[in-house]
Amino acid sequence: MQMYFKGYTAKYIVTNKMEFTKKLNERDPSILKIKIETGNVYLGDVGTEPKFFSQELIGDFLQQRYIKEKEKRYRTFITSDSNITELSKRYGMQVEDRF
Numbered sequence: 001m002q003m004y005f006k007g008y009t010a011k012y013i014v015t016n017k018m019e020f021t022k023k024l025n026e027r028d029p030s031i032l033k034i035k036i037e038t039g040n041v042y043l044g045d046v047g048t049e050p051k052f053f054s055q056e057l058i059g060d061f062l063q064q065r066y067i068k069e070k071e072k073r074y075r076t077f078i079t080s081d082s083n084i085t086e087l088s089k090r091y092g093m094q095v096e097d098r099f
Contacts, residue, residue, distance in 0.1 A: 005040030005077065010049035010058045017057055040075045041065070047082035047090060059091035066098045 049058055065076040080087060088096035 005042050005075070007042035007044065009044045010046045013043070013061065014049040014057050038068075038072070038074065040077075042077045042079075044079045046078045046080040047087055048080075056091055059095050062091065062095050062098060 043058070043061075046058060046062075051057075062076065062078075065074065068074055069076065082090070084096060084099060087099065
């Protein structure tokens with residue numbers, strides 16, 4: 001069985017969100033939002049991304065993907081150089097439990 005999925009780094013997701021928000025505020029017509037809400041997704045270098053307005057964008061993303069996986073059977077694959085303790089400190093116990 002073959003699986004197809006989109007691949008991004010955690011830093012790219014946060015950078016894209018920051019650019020999207022800036023362009024949205026400026027009413028820039030060249031807004032390009034990546035779609036990570038559906039389908040199988042590979043997310044690399046989790047734990048290396050900057051915070052976005054004091055919000056852990058990747059932590060929220062992982063939590064939402066977990067909820068959606070129950071409904072749609074989407075899969076989320078991640079890589080990280082951080083251990084489970086470091087990821088738990090950054091994203092919380094609930095996200096740790098999902099790993």
